[in-house]
Amino acid sequence: MTYLKPHFRNPALPSNALGYTRRDYEGAVSTLCAGCGHDSISAAIVQACFELDLPPHRLAKLSGIGCSSKTPTYFLGASHGFNSVHGRMPSVLTGANLANRDLVYLGVSGDGDSASIGLGQFVHAMRRGVNMLYIVENNGVYGLTKGQFSATADKGSKSKKGAVNPDDPIDLVSLALQMGATFVGRGFSGDKAQLVPLIKAALRHRGVAFLDVLSPCVTFNNHPGSTKSYDYVREHNAVFNRPDVVPHREAITADSAPGELVTVTLHDGSVVRLRPVAGDHDVHDRIAAMNHLAERQAEGEIVTGLLYVDPDAGDLHDRLNTVDTPLNRLNDAELCPGAATLARVNAALR
Amino acid sequence: MPQPLERPTMDKTNDFVVKFANVNGSGSASANQLFAKAVLRMGVPVASRNIFPSNIQGLPTWYEVRVSEAGHRGRRGGVDLMVAMNPQTWDRDVAEMEPGGYLLYDSTKPLPPSRFRDDVTVIGVPLTALCNAEYADPRQRQLFKNILYVGVLSALLDMDVAEIERLLGEQFKGKEKLIAANVHALHLGRDHALETLQCPIGLRVKRSDAVGDRIFVDGNNAAALGCVYGGATVAAWYPITPSTSVAEAFMKHCKAFRTDPDTGKARCAIVQTEDELAAIGMVIGAAWNGARAFTATSGPGISLMQEFLGLAYFAEIPAVIIDVQRGGPSTGMPTRTQQSDLLLAAYASHGDTKHVLLFPEDPRECFDFAATALDLADRLQTPVFVMTDLDIGMNDWLCEPFVWDDSRRMDRGKVMTAEELEAGADFGRYKDVDGDGIPWRTYPGTHPTKGAYFTRGTSRDPYARYTEEGSVYVDNMQRLLRKFATAAQLVPAAVPRPARQPTRVGVIHYGSTAPAMQEALGMLDGQGLHVDALRVRAFPFGDEVIDFVERHDTVFVVEQNRDAQLRTLLVNEGAVDPAKLVPVLHYDGTPITARFIAGDIAGKLSALTIVPLRKALP
Ligand SMILES: Cc1ncc(C[n+]2csc(CCOP(=O)(O)OP(=O)(O)O)c2C)c(N)n1
Ligand code: SF4
Numbered sequence A: 001m002t003y004l005k006p007h008f009r010n011p012a013l014p015s016n017a018l019g020y021t022r023r024d025y026e027g028a029v030s031t032l033c034a035g036c037g038h039d040s041i042s043a044a045i046v047q048a049c050f051e052l053d054l055p056p057h058r059l060a061k062l063s064g065i066g067c068s069s070k071t072p073t074y075f076l077g078a079s080h081g082f083n084s085v086h087g088r089m090p091s092v093l094t095g096a097n098l099a100n101r102d103l104v105y106l107g108v109s110g111d112g113d114s115a116s117i118g119l120g121q122f123v124h125a126m127r128r129g130v131n132m133l134y135i136v137e138n139n140g141v142y143g144l145t146k147g148q149f150s151a152t153a154d155k156g157s158k159s160k161k162g163a164v165n166p167d168d169p170i171d172l173v174s175l176a177l178q179m180g181a182t183f184v185g186r187g188f189s190g191d192k193a194q195l196v197p198l199i200k201a202a203l204r205h206r207g208v209a210f211l212d213v214l215s216p217c218v219t220f221n222n223h224p225g226s227t228k229s230y231d232y233v234r235e236h237n238a239v240f241n242r243p244d245v246v247p248h249r250e251a252i253t254a255d256s257a258p259g260e261l262v263t264v265t266l267h268d269g270s271v272v273r274l275r276p277v278a279g280d281h282d283v284h285d286r287i288a289a290m291n292h293l294a295e296r297q298a299e300g301e302i303v304t305g306l307l308y309v310d311p312d313a314g315d316l317h318d319r320l321n322t323v324d325t326p327l328n329r330l331n332d333a334e335l336c337p338g339a340a341t342l343a344r345v346n347a348a349l350r
Numbered sequence B: 001m002p003q004p005l006e007r008p009t010m011d012k013t014n015d016f017v018v019k020f021a022n023v024n025g026s027g028s029a030s031a032n033q034l035f036a037k038a039v040l041r042m043g044v045p046v047a048s049r050n051i052f053p054s055n056i057q058g059l060p061t062w063y064e065v066r067v068s069e070a071g072h073r074g075r076r077g078g079v080d081l082m083v084a085m086n087p088q089t090w091d092r093d094v095a096e097m098e099p100g101g102y103l104l105y106d107s108t109k110p111l112p113p114s115r116f117r118d119d120v121t122v123i124g125v126p127l128t129a130l131c132n133a134e135y136a137d138p139r140q141r142q143l144f145k146n147i148l149y150v151g152v153l154s155a156l157l158d159m160d161v162a163e164i165e166r167l168l169g170e171q172f173k174g175k176e177k178l179i180a181a182n183v184h185a186l187h188l189g190r191d192h193a194l195e196t197l198q199c200p201i202g203l204r205v206k207r208s209d210a211v212g213d214r215i216f217v218d219g220n221n222a223a224a225l226g227c228v229y230g231g232a233t234v235a236a237w238y239p240i241t242p243s244t245s246v247a248e249a250f251m252k253h254c255k256a257f258r259t260d261p262d263t264g265k266a267r268c269a270i271v272q273t274e275d276e277l278a279a280i281g282m283v284i285g286a287a288w289n290g291a292r293a294f295t296a297t298s299g300p301g302i303s304l305m306q307e308f309l310g311l312a313y314f315a316e317i318p319a320v321i322i323d324v325q326r327g328g329p330s331t332g333m334p335t336r337t338q339q340s341d342l343l344l345a346a347y348a349s350h351g352d353t354k355h356v357l358l359f360p361e362d363p364r365e366c367f368d369f370a371a372t373a374l375d376l377a378d379r380l381q382t383p384v385f386v387m388t389d390l391d392i393g394m395n396d397w398l399c400e401p402f403v404w405d406d407s408r409r410m411d412r413g414k415v416m417t418a419e420e421l422e423a424g425a426d427f428g429r430y431k432d433v434d435g436d437g438i439p440w441r442t443y444p445g446t447h448p449t450k451g452a453y454f455t456r457g458t459s460r461d462p463y464a465r466y467t468e469e470g471s472v473y474v475d476n477m478q479r480l481l482r483k484f485a486t487a488a489q490l491v492p493a494a495v496p497r498p499a500r501q502p503t504r505v506g507v508i509h510y511g512s513t514a515p516a517m518q519e520a521l522g523m524l525d526g527q528g529l530h531v532d533a534l535r536v537r538a539f540p541f542g543d544e545v546i547d548f549v550e551r552h553d554t555v556f557v558v559e560q561n562r563d564a565q566l567r568t569l570l571v572n573e574g575a576v577d578p579a580k581l582v583p584v585l586h587y588d589g590t591p592i593t594a595r596f597i598a599g600d601i602a603g604k605l606s607a608l609t610i611v612p613l614r615k616a617l618p
């Protein structure tokens, strides 16, 4: 069952520059387990879109299959959504993006969806530079099929039933960096203060933005021995930086403590201010990001924050040199060469 | 002193079969095509076919040209003139010849008489020796040897050499040196033949005007052009023989016809994907978002697309899939032709699914049906397959010129606009408002507060709200059946060809079988066997198909597969008496021939008249 929330406008609620309230960005009531990390990510998406003044209907949300992939029902109810098939959200989103370059694309996936069955589509989406935000809600297990290890589960971590995972994990952040993603970060569903700005910056990025968000499964993977539990992630969280997004229409205030802050100006003019916490690599340096990640990972730490960004990155449409008008709006005259041209084609085939 | 030819026993003008036996990668393809086109330019129809291995270099390859003033486009069977350029396949090539035929070979190295046949005329030309004397560069020796034998043929068959020269001029336009070199090689061969052989032989090409305004084109090229005319803007594909050239031709046509003249930017997006799953995924995503999208593939690709095809069926998303069929199963015979994906495509995916299939008979219909498929997919909001095959797709066929009506507009189907939503139209994504089973849809981003919905493969109610309620699911599945019934009325109708006399015997065929079937009907008629024919052009079947079966006692179903797949669809979906449907099956990977069809049907008919067909028991 999907429960629709009663919808009434409360004049007391704060509204954004478009006149929308936070509630206009919400979706149906979640049917996930109480305390599931995925719900916190949905809330962070709602908050980020509200704060960015995004018209909800100009965003398309797509997902694969899993508890995580169900979440698009639970946010942005005024947006078109597409719950596709297991592990194949990237191709569906890529096609959608090709059809209309003017919408904002949000892809939501799980660790099983992206690192297990969908690893192929994941890496190819990264290397193609599809303009989108790709979020993996990473809990190290298959929630929806009741707790089997996924490909991001750490070697040696224990399942709820006591089984020990014998295989090496796939780190999607490292892979995204390696495959050419142009905005790469990691967040934690339990740290909204860091996650909301990460999502905001990623949505403003032009090109492929990837966020791996640790999102504990309270039902199947939140026990001692798990490396994806709330406690474990909190204890091992090596915060690299904390971003803060300033929309382009706001002037950057002078009190922003220069020196300490690293600022990145995105394609659309909005500015991401990064407060470094642990580590000091240049976020424009892909290799440095990969090294930092590898070093901290070797120490058993989980690096979070914005690790790499190329603000001047292009996207798939640039590579294909497609027209500025969305392809789905081209009309007969623009698409069909007509009978006179066909007569010439015929003549050349005789 | 010209060397007299021995045993000239054939005398045929504008009606014979030439077969070229070559080694793959030797550059023979363009020379062979030059020969075929030269015959066409003399106003005489040809039917040409490549028979090639899954290999880039070294394995045998054949090119068959049927010269037919009567315009027969199917394979006839048998060879009248064999151009035997491949020692590897010599024995089987010689064995395939008709008695009284001609064998042209490279006589540089003499062969013992035991390697020839008594009942064919042998024409030896020392091609290698001639080339070695003329050219120093080994690559030139190889390439010009091919042009040389075209020159020899022009003399043997009494062809107008000026036509060949004109074709070379068109082919190498702007590269004058190449034109001169090729024309030189052509005359080297021609002059040698004129001086040393008795020309012409008993096979001749005589100028005629039987070609008319017809064009010579391959089906893949035509289908790609149909996608351009039909308004496809997104193409996602993964290379696989024999479909690859659809995507390649689409790129070529888009460059010519879809480049914005002011900006130089493309009015299309073409993506070579990582696999066929991604290809169909992109097509579905693009079509969901309001672009016309297609993919081209072959059987193995369709196999990989299964899950997505079920999603598209159930979520009701348009998709056009051009299936250039090849020999299966698995990787089967990748460079041979078959019609063996019908069941795979018709019932693709898990759960209860059925899909719309179109069966073009030739490149002209590949063009038409590609554009039609884009309209149908939008109108019906479902995947539509264009079921072509290697024979149509990769061979040049002589066919009617492409036609386009400039007043035609894309049929985008039932798409609700922002204005309609604003005016308060009730939008239920899966609601059957019009009684034809087809619901309305909206494109993402249409309206700020109205018309958004959530697309999913799981069950939902008419307003796209998730539900697992059994009765709601059943209602929806029933609506999908209504939609399929609507599809049967919208797809291209079957084309009848009645016999000269009333008859209780019928034959059903489809796709690339058409030309061989036409000819076979003529042969049967000549034997006094009257057979009504029906060319099926689509699945689901229209009433005319079922009526046809009902009006006949015996209906042969001619197919190029082992399992009688169209017959299965007729039995499954048409509720016709299976005992009436007699399969005629050809599936060795070569295109079906008129001789085979006529022979099989005549044989079966005589058996039927001796032992009358027993009615199925009640
Ligand atoms: C082709 C296919 N195989 C298997 C499944 C069953 N299945 C559903 S969800 C899922 C795993 C989801 O795991 P993940 O992506 O990590 O999502 P989570 O539920 O943990 O959020 C599986 C295996 C399926 N839906 N489709
Ligand atoms: S099973 Fe796990 S992942 Fe799924 S909803 Fe429950 S807590 Fe979340």
Ligand SMILES: [Mg+2]
Residues within 6 Å of the ligand: A066, A110, A111, A112, A137, A138, A139, A140, A141, A142, A143, A150
């Ligand atoms: Mg998971």
